[in-house]
Amino acid sequence: MNGRRYAFVLTAAAALGVLSACGTSATEVAPQSSPAGTSAAASPSIDSEPHNAADVEFAQAMIPHHQQAVEMSDMLLAKQDIDPRVMSLAREIKAAQGPEITQMQGWLEAWGLPAMSGPAGMPAHDMPGDAMMPGMDHGDGMMSEQDMAALQNAQGTDASRLFLTQMVEHHEGAVQMAQREIETGQYGPAVSLARLIESLQRQEIATMQKILGSL
Structure with a gap:
């Protein structure tokens, strides 16, 4: 009698062990569900918002315009005996317009369009007629090659004065371009x-x- 009871206890314990093991295994291999639509949670692409011809012209014209302003600032920053206020302004122009160039280039790339940057320092009105950059005209403040050469050769106070005079005209052109886009x-x-x-x-x-x- 004791032997049969002992055997029964062993059998029951073994059965409980099997059930417990099965339950643990089921818990361990249960797949972890992920929130629906997780892969679609990325930020919308650049070209998901509508754009028109004016937007394209703005970017294609403003990129070389900004590039020339950066070039002018680099010219000035490489000189000696420049008014500290003018040096500070040139640094600010570079710091602001460099990232804006990258931003606009990103839009055009997303739209599958060329940047139309052109040679640095060459104004739209000095290019052949067929090469005229969209959105640009004679009033957009781009400096001519002669203007750029004059700035390159100027020194000291003359360079500070010429940079400011040219950049005022350059900025006035940019303001007009910005107003057209607005x-x-x-x-x-x-x-x-x-x-x-x-x-x-x-x-x-x-x-x-x-x-x-x-000055």
Whole structure:
């Protein structure tokens, strides 16, 4: 009797062990569900928002315009005996416009369009007619090759004065380009950038004119 009871206890214990092991295994291999649509949670692409011809022209024209401003700033920063206020302004122009160039190039790449940057320092009105950059005209403030050469050769106070005079004209052209985008553009980020350019460059024009009056 004791032997049969002992055998029964062993059998029951073994059965419980098997059930427990099965339960643990089921828990361990249960797949972890992931939230639906996780792969679609990425931020929308650049070209998901509508754009029009004005947006394209704005980017394609403003890129070389900014590139020339950066080049002019680099010329000045490489010189000696420049008014510290003018040096500071040149650094600010580079710091602001460099990232904006990259941003606009990203839009055009996403839209499958060329940047149309052109040779640095060459104004649209000095290019062959067929090469005229979209959105640019004679009033957009681009410096000629002669203007760029004059800045390159100027020194000291003359260089500071020439840089400011040229950059005021350059900025005034950028403001006009920005205003066209604000009025006719469709792509939200481009219109926002145009508003920023208009506001910042108007402020810089006022600063440059003030410095010019004291040189």
